[in-house]
Amino acid sequence: MNAIHFLIDVVFDLFLIVVILRLWMQAARVDYYNPMSQFVVKVTNPLVVPLRTILPSKGKWDLACLALTFLVAIAKILLLTKGLLGLVPPVSDLLLMSVALVISQFLSVLFWLVLIMALMSWFTQGYHPIMAMLQQLTQPFLAPIRRIIPPIGGLDLSVLVLVIAIQFVRILLGNLLGIGI
Template identity: 70%
Template sequence: MNALRFLVEIVFDLFLIVVLLRIWMQAARADYFNPMSQFVVKVTNPIIKPLRSFLPMVGQWDIASLVLAYLVGIGKILVLANIAAGMTPMFSDTLLMGLAVVVFQFLSLLFWLVIIMAIMSWFNRGYNPMMAMIEQLTQPFLAPIRRVIPPIGGLDLSVLVLIVAIQFVRILLSNLFGIGMGL
């Protein structure tokens, strides 16, 4: 059962990451022609395009992608509950847990992108399309922290502050909903 649970979690989490990246890239107005953007669009278009026929964009928010992310979160909860206990949780619990899964996955994605950005900044020379995309995505989270805590002696502490904040919220979600380290 653990091997099946692992595979189910990986499939749901990977697809949810791609859907969340699509939402985040649209909200951040990331470069559409970046190879990472093109990958995300091509993977999600087969499901998003039909959803858009009855769930249109509202401003810069892609409602079809938001609904898809939420449905993937709910689907993960339902499938894992059926694998573990052979029964489905209460409807209200499923709705709340589905939202918690999406938020937790977004925070995990943000955490890893900030870590990757910090490490790549030590070695990056010149333009790198992946680094440019990561900077476009993380800048809205780092900029407010940098306004409060400017770089000190060339050391940017905003990354550390953001990582601590992300981890705090992830631990809080894990404690409240039992998600993260094990559902």
């Protein structure tokens, strides 16, 4: 059973990450022609496009993609609880668990993107499409920190502050919900 649990967990988490990235990229207006953007769009289009007939976009938020995010989280939770344990959680618990899962996954993706961007900034020179995308995605989170803590002697501490804040929020959510996030 552990092997099946692992596979379900990995497959749904990977797809949830891609759907979250699509939603985030659309909200941040990331360059559509970036190779990473093209990958994310092509992977998620088979499920997002049919949902768009039911749920249109509102401003910069793609409601179909947002709904898909929660549908994937709910499907994962149902497969892991009903399929493996034989239990079906109440609807209120299912919704709360799906929100916690999406927030946790978003914070995890944000953590890794910030870390990858920081590491890539040491090695890349000139324009790199992945670096451009990472900067577009993380800039809304780093800019407010940079206004409070400007670079000191050429050292940008905003990444460190953001990583600490992400981990703090993840731990706080885990404590509030009584789960290990």
